[in-house]
Each structure stands twice: as structure tokens, then as C-alpha cells.
Amino acid sequence: MSTTAVRTYVHRSRNSSGKLIKGKLDAPSESAALGKLRTMGLAPVAIGEWTRGTGLQREIEIPGLSKGVGLKDLAVVSRQLATMLSAGLSLLRTLTILGSQTDNKKLAGILAKVTEDVETGTAFSVALAAHPKVFPPLMINMIRAGETGGFLDSALASIATNFEKEAKLRAQIKSAMTYPVMVLLMSLVAVIAMLLFIVPVFQNMFEGLGGQLPLPTMALVVLSQNMVWALPLLLVITVAGGFWWRANKHKEAVRKLVDPVKLKMPVFGALATKIAVARFTRNFSDMIGAGVPILTALNVVGSTSGNWVLETAAHNMGESVRQGRPIAEQLAQEKVFPPMVTQMVAVGEDSGALETMLLKVSEFYDAEIEATTAALTSLIEPLLIAFLGVVVGGMIVALYMPIFNIATLVH
Numbered sequence: 001m002s003t004t005a006v007r008t009y010v011h012r013s014r015n016s017s018g019k020l021i022k023g024k025l026d027a028p029s030e031s032a033a034l035g036k037l038r039t040m041g042l043a044p045v046a047i048g049e050w051t052r053g054t055g056l057q058r059e060i061e062i063p064g065l066s067k068g069v070g071l072k073d074l075a076v077v078s079r080q081l082a083t084m085l086s087a088g089l090s091l092l093r094t095l096t097i098l099g100s101q102t103d104n105k106k107l108a109g110i111l112a113k114v115t116e117d118v119e120t121g122t123a124f125s126v127a128l129a130a131h132p133k134v135f136p137p138l139m140i141n142m143i144r145a146g147e148t149g150g151f152l153d154s155a156l157a158s159i160a161t162n163f164e165k166e167a168k169l170r171a172q173i174k175s176a177m178t179y180p181v182m183v184l185l186m187s188l189v190a191v192i193a194m195l196l197f198i199v200p201v202f203q204n205m206f207e208g209l210g211g212q213l214p215l216p217t218m219a220l221v222v223l224s225q226n227m228v229w230a231l232p233l234l235l236v237i238t239v240a241g242g243f244w245w246r247a248n249k250h251k252e253a254v255r256k257l258v259d260p261v262k263l264k265m266p267v268f269g270a271l272a273t274k275i276a277v278a279r280f281t282r283n284f285s286d287m288i289g290a291g292v293p294i295l296t297a298l299n300v301v302g303s304t305s306g307n308w309v310l311e312t313a314a315h316n317m318g319e320s321v322r323q324g325r326p327i328a329e330q331l332a333q334e335k336v337f338p339p340m341v342t343q344m345v346a347v348g349e350d351s352g353a354l355e356t357m358l359l360k361v362s363e364f365y366d367a368e369i370e371a372t373t374a375a376l377t378s379l380i381e382p383l384l385i386a387f388l389g390v391v392v393g394g395m396i397v398a399l400y401m402p403i404f405n406i407a408t409l410v411h
Contacts, residue, residue, distance in 0.1 A: 009033040010050040013042035023100040024050055026112055040096050069107045069134045071170070075163035077102065077111075078139070082156035091152070092118055110134055123147060137300045138162070138283055145291040155290045162286050169275065169369065176373045183384040187391055192231065194395055199224035202399050216398035252308070259308035263336065267379075271372050276307045277341060278365035280314070285358035294321055309336050327354075340364075 010024050011033070021042065027033035030047060037044045077098060084094040095118060099111035110131050117127035125144035128135040139159050146155025203221050206213055213221065223230075248254050262272045283304055287297035295318050302314025313334040320330035328346035331337055341361055348357030 008050040009047055011037060011047040012045045013037055014045060015042055020045070021100070024108075025096075025100060026116065036096060039093055040100065042100075069104060069110070071163050071167045073102070073104050073107050074135070074139065075160050075167055077107070078156050078160035078163060082153050082160055085153040085156065091124060107134070124152070136304060138287065138304050141292050141296060141300050142287060142290040145287075149291045151291075158286045158290055162282060165282065165366065166279065169278070169366070172370060172373050173275070176377045179377065180380050180384055183388060187384075187388045190388075190392055191395065192227070194392070195220070195224045195227045196231075199399065202402075206402050214398070214401045216394075217401050220395060220398050255308040262307065263309060267376065271369065271376065272307075273336065274365050274369050274372060276305050276310050277337060278362050278369060280305045280310050281341070281358045281365070282362035285355050285362060288355045288358070294327075313337070 007028065008024055008026050009030065011022070013021050013023075015021055025033060025036055027036055030049070033047060034044055037047075080098055081094055084097070085091065089097075092115065095111060095115040099108050099115055102108045102111065114124075114127040114131070117130065118124055123144075125140050125147055128143060129140050142155045142159050143152065146152040199220050202217075203224065206217070249258075263269050263276070265272065280301055283301040284297055287300060288294065292300070298314045298318040298321070302311040302318075305311055305314065313331075313336055316334065317327050317330045321327060326346070326349050328342055328349055331345055332339075332342045344357045344361050345354065348354035
């Protein structure tokens with residue numbers, strides 16, 4: 001067994017179009033590094049061993065703030081892998097090219113490790129599975145099926161399409177929620193500013209006038225007086241709650257309590273249900289189309305649905321299939337799935353077109369999500385403006401109520 005140490009080399013090379021490219025790659029020697037560059041179709045201009053710098057030359061990574069590997073990164077890599085493999089490039093050369101071209105440093109480092117594993121004879125899916133925090137089970141299982149069936153490029157294309165749709169869905173939700181969140185934050189800042197700076201001024205004026213303050217005004221004065229200790233306490237509770245949530249949100253006991261509530265919330269519950277069902281059916285369709293066994297597919301799509309209710313439903317469906325019963329039979333007993341989904345799945349099982357039916361269901365719910373998101377955005381905007389007006393306007397009225405009685409207070 002070779003014990004040659006792998007070193008990191010920095011290089012400047014030109015690609016086929018003459019563009020100068022800078023990058024890093026791992027190799028046991030400089031000659032091996034040059035060979036890798038030529039394999040990638042690059043003409044080396046300069047190469048040298050990379051040593052970690054000190055001070056300002058050192059790459060700084062702050063835990064929790066350094067850029068991770070997102071869904072868009074995985075979608076781009078999957079699409080590029082599918083395109084290059086279908087064009088006839090070998091998997092090893094494709095991985096080497098992608099590792100040197102990706103802008104995400106973390107992903108580039110992981111792809112370099114995956115490339116080394118594949119180069120030593122490890123299966124691509126096994127090499128990816130060594131990095132479970134980066135590559136989701138959906139991707140690993142579909143690639144494993146593609147390797148086994150000899151259609152890796154098609155499996156990667158399906159993965160890319162899936163991730164692109166998921167990224168688009170997340171972007172829609174994020175866009176719809178940005179405005180409401182900003183308005184709520186603005187209203188909160190306005191209320192706190194009034195309580196801290198405006199109410200005390202009016203309070204001093206009222207005390208000079210004497211007399212009994214109206215109840216709404218008294219409530220504001222009490223809130224203002226207690227804001228000095230209440231605001232820091234609120235901030236501490238919020239920060240502590242955020243840290244607790246990040247540490248515990250994936251625990252089953254927490255998900256078992258929170259996830260069902262998400263699906264039953266007024267207004268937003270229907271949207272959350274549609275999102276979960278769309279994700280479930282789309283992933284299930286893609287995995288069946290890639291040749292993944294149904295029991296494995298159910299286990300994976302349950303864990304990637306993002307909701308404990310659907311994960312439990314997927315587990316129940318897996319048990320039903322294991323006992324020889326149709327999927328639709330157990331699906332009908334799961335309340336989270338609308339009757340239309342059950343009927344489409346039943347037709348798909350009977351006709352042997354389960355993948356197609358699941359895809360049609362996911363497309364239907366994708367359209368429903370888009371329409372619901374647009375409707376919610378249109379509905380929330382006037383409601384938030386009215387809420388902001390009531391809160392701030394109510395505070396102003398409460399402050400000016402004693403002034404309306406100023407004639408009785410001045411002697």
C-alpha cells in the first residue's frame with residue numbers, strides 16, 4: 001500500500017479558449033499534478049506547492065458564518081455532471097473539472113475528496129455518502145440506482161431538475177414572506193422607539209399638569225417604565241430561544257409537537273400542507289423513475305419531506321407495501337394527503353404508471369403553491385398595513401387623550 005503523502009498545488013493554467021484559470025488541486029507530486037491538469041484539458045502556465053499562509057494570507061472561516069453548500073450549488077453541479085457525462089466525458093475527468101471550476105470553496109474541497117475516492121476505485125455513490133451533511137439521501141440513492149442500471153447521466157439530470165424545482169419553491173416562499181417580516185419588524189421598532197423616547201416626554205408633561213390619566217395612557221406609561229428591563233430580557237429570551245431551536249428542531253420529540261401544528265395553522269397551514277405534499281410526490285416520482293426500490297424510496301422521501309407527519313405516513317406506507325398491500329390503501333388512511341392524491345396514486349398503481357401520476361400530482365401542487373403564495377402576498381399586504389396603523393395609531397391616540405382634557409387639568 002502506497003504511503004506517498006498527498007500535497008496541494010496551486011496553478012495558473014489556460015483552458016481550450018485561452019482563458020487564464022487559477023486553482024488548487026491535490027496530487028502526490030508536481031508531475032502528477034501536471035498530469036491531472038492536462039487530463040482536465042488545461043495547459044499549465046505556472047505551478048507550485050501551496051502552503052497555508054499566516055496573518056492576512058490565511059483563509060478565515062468563522063463557524064456558522066462561512067458559506068456552506070446550498071441547494072443551488074448541488075443543482076448546478078448535478079446539471080453539469082449530467083451534461084458532461086452525456087457528452088462522453090469520463091466520470092473522473094468530469095469530477096476533476098468541476099472541482100477546479102466551482103466557486104464554492106467548501107464544495108470544491110469535498111469534490112476533490114470525492115474525486116480521490118473515485119480514482120482509487122470507490123463507487124461514486126459511496127464516495128458521496130461519505131459526506132452526508134452535504135449530499136442528501138435523495139441524491140445518493142438516485143445516483144446509486146443510476147450506477148447500477150447504467151443511466152447515471154439521466155439520474156443526475158433528474159436530480160438537477162428536482163433540486164432546481166425545490167430551489168424555485170424556496171425562493172417563492174422566501175419572496176412571499178420577506179415583506180410581511182419586514183413590516184412586522186418595522187412596527188416592532190416603531191413601538192419600542194415610541195415607548196422609550198416619546199412616552200417619557202408626554203409622561204413628564206402630564207405629571208406637570210396633574211389630574212388622573214386615562215387608562216390607555218396609563219398602560220403606555222407603565223410599559224414605558226418597564227421597558228428598561230423588559231427589552232433586554234426579551235432580547236435574551238429571543239437569542240436563547242433561537243439557539244435552543246437550532247439545537248433541538250431536528251429532534252423527533254420536538255418535530256412531533258411542532259410539525260402537526262404547522263399543517264393546522266390558520267391560512268399558512270394549507271400552504272405548508274401543499275408544500276409538503278408537492279415535495280413528497282416529486283421526490284417519490286423521481287426516485288421511482290431512477291429505479292430506486294419502492295421501500296427505499298419511501299424511506300428517503302419521508303425523511304426529505306420536511307415534516308414529521310409525512311415522514312410517519314411514508315413509514316406506514318412502507319409497512320403496508322412490505323405486507324403486500326397497495327400504496328393507495330394506506331395512503332387513504334393518512335389524513336395529510338387529500339383524496340385527489342390517493343385517487344391518482346391508485347390509478348397509477350393499477351395502470352403501471354405510478355411515476356407519471358406522482359409527477360402530475362407534484363406539478364398540480366407546484367401550481368397551487370404559486371397561486372396560494374401570490375394570493376397570500378396580496379392579502380397580507382393590506383392586513384399588515386392595517387395592523388401597523390392600528391398599533392401605532394392607537395398609541396398616538398392614547399398619548400393625546402389627556403390633551404383633549406387639558407382644559408380641565410389647567411387651573
